[in-house]
Amino acid sequence: MSLLLENQFPVLPNPYEIATKSFLESVSHLPPFFDCLGSKVFAPIKADINGNITKIRAVYDSDPVKYETLQKILETEKGMYGSEWPKAGATLALMWLKRGLRFIQILLQSLADGEQDENNPNHIRVNITKAYEQALKRYHGWIVQKIFKAALLAAPYRSDFLKALSKGQVVAEEDCLANIRQFLLNFTTTIDAIYEMYTVMNAELDYTV
Amino acid sequence: MSLLLENQFPVLPNPYEIATKSFLESVSHLPPFFDCLGSKVFAPIKADINGNITKIRAVYDSDPVKYETLQKILETEKGMYGSEWPKAGATLALMWLKRGLRFIQILLQSLADGEQDENNPNHIRVNITKAYEQALKRYHGWIVQKIFKAALLAAPYRSDFLKALSKGQVVAEEDCLANIRQFLLNFTTTIDAIYEMYTVMNAELDYTV
Numbered sequence: 036m037s038l039l040l041e042n043q044f045p046v047l048p049n050p051y052e053i054a055t056k057s058f059l060e061s062v063s064h065l066p067p068f069f070d071c072l073g074s075k076v077f078a079p080i081k082a083d084i085n086g087n088i089t090k091i092r093a094v095y096d097s098d099p100v101k102y103e104t105l106q107k108i109l110e111t112e113k114g115m116y117g118s119e120w121p122k123a124g125a126t127l128a129l130m131w132l133k134r135g136l137r138f139i140q141i142l143l144q145s146l147a148d149g150e151q152d153e154n155n156p157n158h159i160r161v162n163i164t165k166a167y168e169q170a171l172k173r174y175h176g177w178i179v180q181k182i183f184k185a186a187l188l189a190a191p192y193r194s195d196f197l198k199a200l201s202k203g204q205v206v207a208e209e210d211c212l213a214n215i216r217q218f219l220l221n222f223t224t225t226i227d228a229i230y231e232m233y234t235v236m237n238a239e240l241d242y243t244v
Numbered sequence: 245m246s247l248l249l250e251n252q253f254p255v256l257p258n259p260y261e262i263a264t265k266s267f268l269e270s271v272s273h274l275p276p277f278f279d280c281l282g283s284k285v286f287a288p289i290k291a292d293i294n295g296n297i298t299k300i301r302a303v304y305d306s307d308p309v310k311y312e313t314l315q316k317i318l319e320t321e322k323g324m325y326g327s328e329w330p331k332a333g334a335t336l337a338l339m340w341l342k343r344g345l346r347f348i349q350i351l352l353q354s355l356a357d358g359e360q361d362e363n364n365p366n367h368i369r370v371n372i373t374k375a376y377e378q379a380l381k382r383y384h385g386w387i388v389q390k391i392f393k394a395a396l397l398a399a400p401y402r403s404d405f406l407k408a409l410s411k412g413q414v415v416a417e418e419d420c421l422a423n424i425r426q427f428l429l430n431f432t433t434t435i436d437a438i439y440e441m442y443t444v445m446n447a448e449l450d451y452t453v
């Protein structure tokens with residue numbers, strides 16, 4: 036589980052101010068997560084998420100003080116973009132990024148909770164489908180949903196996926212799941228806080244792609 | 245049809261030496277072709293082709309004399325990469341790029357030839373499917389083939405596609421088709437020559453992704 040544990044998300048302060056710099060640092064280690072799925076089919080997803088991160092980083096780098104927290108990014112851009120906002124800038128990039136993060140979180144949580152297809156205990160399709168339905172499906176039109184269904188067939192076996200998360204080391208399944216649970220603590224809190232911020236700021240959109 | 249005619253491929257000399265520099269210049273105008281399909285679903289294809297072009301350009305720029313023609317690229321890399329070749333360097337990038345170019349060529353030729361689904365005369369699915377089957381299908385495993393089938397449903401109407409190729413100008417369909425035929429002359433010769441070169445150099449691979 037080194038992939039995740041080596042780069043845990045930091046504990047959030049109260050009242051959940053997320054420092055842009057450390058958020059970007061933590062989140063930049065996640066795109067390789069999609070390599071753990073083992074197929075080139077997932078490369079476009081990794082690219083999309085990398086694109087979100089690059090967009091947010093560019094905004095942050097343009098003025099690290101002004102954009103010190105994620106909250107400040109949304110507030111500043113709201114003033115800057117007028118009626119175009121929230122479908123603009125780093126606000127839009129983070130809107131989509133948080134959905135990808137939620138997808139990862141629900142998938143890992145479902146594995147940690149031992150949710151399994153009894154007939155195919157070494158498949159993770161039920162876990163991926165659960166994560167997709169809760170995090171992304173409603174933002175995808177029917178064609179992308181169909182593409183998802185086809186791509187799902189390229190999902191790795193549970194054992195291979197857990198091994199890839201452990202960077203190929205042979206780790207007992209229980210140890211790997213314990214590591215996932217450890218990683219999920221701050222990760223989930225962070226994602227929840229970002230979702231909460233989008234709700235409070237009225238920054239969430241529900242158009243489909 | 246400005247998109248294509250503004251950037252025609254140059255006539256090839258005999259015996260078909262393709263200058264890398266002008267090839268890269270011509271081919272760099274083609275990725276927007278995938279925008280003409282009208283859906284974000286095709287963005288990963290555009291990205292893949294852009295990646296091929298970037299890879300070839302990087303090799304060319306590293307030594308414009310040594311890599312003056314496409315032929316010289318293959319010959320130099322063959323000596324350089326040993327048993328890894330041809331699955332390496334710009335040789336690999338051009339191997340895939342030529343398949344994308346062949347796809348575009350067959351699709352345009354099929355439209356120019358008036359091939360149509362009689363029951364859906366304003367659909368281009370038959371034309372896209374023909375191009376896919378001849379240029380790419382055999383290099384795709386069953387999951388990517390399934391993704392293709394789903395993505396096909398996002399194909400634009402014939403009239404919208406021709407209009408997009410004309411950069412949104414209202415052009416009579418016959419004029420647009422005449423432009424396509426004009427563009428195809430040198431384009432087809434160039435692609436044929438690249439395929440011929442891969443055969444002669446024994447540089448073609450048939451692994452699937």
Ligand SMILES: CCCCCCCCCCCCC/C=C/[C@@H](O)[C@H](CO[C@@H]1O[C@H](CO)[C@H](O)[C@H](OS(=O)(=O)O)[C@H]1O)NC(=O)CCCCCCCCCCC
Nearest residue numbers: 079080083086087090127128131135186187244285392395
């Ligand atoms: C030869 C045949 C080839 C046919 C070609 C077919 C290609 C099919 C491609 C399918 C789509 C790939 C995934 C990308 C989808 C993206 O379209 C969406 C929206 O993407 C957002 O769009 C915004 C504008 O609306 C901005 O540009 C954002 O960019 S901005 O930074 O500029 O603001 C951008 O992220 N992102 C998403 O839906 C996010 C996806 C997250 C992760 C999903 C995990 C799913 C895992 C599935 C496992 C089974």
Ligand SMILES: CCCCCCCCCCCCC/C=C/[C@@H](O)[C@H](CO[C@@H]1O[C@H](CO)[C@H](O)[C@H](OS(=O)(=O)O)[C@H]1O)NC(=O)CCCCCCCCCCC
Nearest residue numbers: 076183186288289292295296299336337340344395396453
């Ligand atoms: C939320 C749900 C999301 C689920 C995510 C699903 C995403 C599905 C993605 C589908 C694949 C997208 C297309 C890309 C396919 C690529 O895998 C292949 C091989 O790509 C090559 O691979 C090589 C190594 O083997 C090198 O890396 C090459 O790179 S190198 O330059 O580094 O050497 C690279 O081009 N290219 C291809 O097959 C080429 C495709 C060409 C154009 C095809 C036109 C088809 C038009 C279809 C119209 C209907």
